[in-house]
Amino acid sequence: MAMFEQSDDSVVVIIGSGAGGGTLGNELAQKGVKVVCLEAGQRLTLADIKNDVGEMFMKLSWLDPRVGTGQLPAGLPAWICKTVGGTTVHWAGASLRFQPHEFQALTNYGKLDGANLLDWPLSYDELASYYDRAEDKMGTTGTNGRPRLPGNNNYHVLAAGAKKLGYKDVHTGNMSVNSEDYAGRPKCRQIGFCMSGCAIGAKWSTLYTEIPAAEATGNFELRPDSMVVRINTDKDGKVTGVVYVDGNGAMQEQKARIVCVAGNSIETPRVLLNSTSNRFQHGLANSSSQVGKNYMAHMTGATYAIMPGEVNMHRGTQMAGIVKDESVHGPKRGFVGGYELETIPAFGFPGFPAYAKPGGWGREYADSIEKYRNSAGLWIVGEDMPQETNRVTLHPTIKDKNGMPVAAVHYKDHPNDKAMRDHAWKQSTALYESVGATKVYTRMPFPSTHNMGTCRQSASARDGVCNKFGQTHDVKNLFISDGSQFTSSAAENPTLTIVALAIRQAEYIAEQMSARSI
């Protein structure tokens, strides 16, 4: 494995090792570009991954203090990861392409009160070939001849109900969970703990794909336990390196030719906002004032149902089941954009009683818990509206142990989000009732696992933070390399698009470096 000097200002520094950072790092390393990847979390191996929801939550999650306001849980506004591989260790594997119309949200949906809609500067057609490459990299099922996964019991309930309702586009999805051995990783054994980490590596995660592949090139150095607190610039406004706190709590500086930020949509704006200087008084790359704004988390929710017979929803690939019919843009339903229905189990015990009906108690509820075996569940994920007031800021007084202001995250539904959720709850209730549900529980979102939009792409430097390659409008050698660059959220789970954008960005960076433009 390569080791680079901290004074080596020829390297590309990547902050974060998840879907964005891990992929970008490998793609660059394969092209011969020298990369130092700084990851705040520690490095686990497959042996550290247990089928224990609580233990893995504590091992993987970002539990450093953050403050949630609006409708977010105050102490844990988002459920994302602090570990090598980032949230690709925790994700369920759903790998859906955004739809062409979703890249032109403003054009197709029109102006909505309170929504800060904008078209992406990038079209579906420009991204299509990178989606192909992302799917091949990740072994996504149902693409390029790869078979879909078999459906588990929870899927069969979803599918039977969906068909009764007349839905047509129902299957086990496009999953980056192997349906057959692929790329040196085994096929899924239907273990059922995907979101606690896949113990056999059947699910794609940068932890055991991109990162070791990058290391094998000799061009890539991963530094775990390295928390970046600021990005330095010179008098010309170019990025020169980053300051980070190492595993021993000591401040270090790594010089860089280029810095790419992929800390997830909360930490990415946090580090930019914390990197003030005379030239960048309101944070780095923030001449538009859009850094931290338009924080999107998807319109989400869940529906659980007690069915007439056993389901054992914890068995099998957790999210291999989808109804896509409602993901179209059909404003006659009373909202713009669309949503997906995806299978989800309870997060084990005691998760199920605590969240099927949060705060629920009493005999009727206890009877429902006794029918756990018969429970089926789905997750609702749909497009949410970007709003300037939904944003990540630096908390004015609270600091973390490194003296860095913690992220304050504010989020409230747009009326469009509420209308969409109500529709999804109604449809999913009807879906389960059509196959005999005796009791249905609808519930509000869990702490967000999808985080997008806080450093968005825009055609004009006035409207956003970066261009269609993720390169910031204000600083040529600074890139946004995660879901922060999303201009709108679309209805689909974000990871595949993050990976496709990272592959594309790596090409652009390598070209620009060869041309000595940056």
Place this chain on the structure above:
Amino acid sequence: MNDDFEVTRRQFLQAGGNAFVMSIILGTGMAQLAKPAFAGQLSVLSDSEAATLLAMSRTLFPHDNVADGYYMNVVAAIDGKCSDAAMKDKIQAGIKKLDGATSKSFAGSSEGTRVNILKTMEKSDFFQTVYGETVNGLYGNPEIWKMMGYEGSSVEQGGYIERGFDDISWLAKS
């Protein structure tokens, strides 16, 4: 670290701003902590206070086929946390309120009466604390998982690929 924030964060974790996350955070290790306990082994609470908490825990989640011992584990865990003075005050004041709400003891009242009393206290810190402890202590116990049908870790058994991931029998598969 700002003290006010730490307090808010702790309150959130205890009071269940989001019951799901709370249960996951607090749930870790709870199953291991919940060793069989008996009233005689209580370190802070009296037998009669423990009986009131036991009745509350059972009223929140009444499973007639689950023996008292499982609920006693919850009470023992709360008792253990009462070494903290603020916790002790909160729990003892709450118990007093429960017992004062009826002419009989809370534990000696009918289920209907107990439910009505608890309904008036749902928002209180005391209620939320006992609620969280019950969810974690009761449903965090692997023996309860078995009774309720949750099967726990599967990787060491090769997952469910050959053990019924798609064995649904009551539904015509589509």
